[in-house]
Amino acid sequence: MQRPNPLGQRGERYEGFRVRYAADSGLMCEVTFSTACDVLFAGISLFTDSTAVQRLADRGGHAPQGLGYVVFPKLGIALADFDSDQESDRAISVFAKGQWSDMEGLGPL
Structure with a gap:
C-alpha cells in the first residue's frame, strides 16, 4: 500500500489502474x-x-474543466488529458460522491 496522499487517502497500484481508500x-x-x-x-x-x-456531458450536465481535467460530478467521472493529442497520457477516474467537490480553477466545459 502506498503512503497517504495529502487527503490522508491510501492507495494501491495494479496493472492499468490505481485504487484509493478514504482516510x-x-x-x-x-x-x-x-x-x-x-x-x-x-x-x-x-x-x-x-x-x-460530449456523450458524458449530455448525460451528466455541468462539467467543469481545466488543468487538463473534465469532471462530471453527477456521474462520478473525471477525465484527464482528453484534450491532449497524446492518447496514452489519458486517464479516467471514477469516484465517490464528494471526492472531487473542490474544483477551484476549473471552468465550464
Whole structure:
C-alpha cells in the first residue's frame, strides 16, 4: 500500500489502474484507469469513442474543466488529458460522491 496522499487517502497500484481508500472509513473512494484498460460507461467506450466527452456531458450536465481535467460530478467521472493529442497520457477516474467537490480553477466545459 502506498503512503497517504495529502487527503490522508491510501492507495494501491495494479496493472492499468490505481485504487484509493478514504482516510476516515478505509472504503474505496476512487479508481483511476490508464489506457491499458477498456473503460465502458452506459455503452460508451470512454478511451476509444471520439464522442465520449460530449456523450458524458449530455448525460451528466455541468462539467467543469481545466488543468487538463473534465469532471462530471453527477456521474462520478473525471477525465484527464482528453484534450491532449497524446492518447496514452489519458486517464479516467471514477469516484465517490464528494471526492472531487473542490474544483477551484476549473471552468465550464
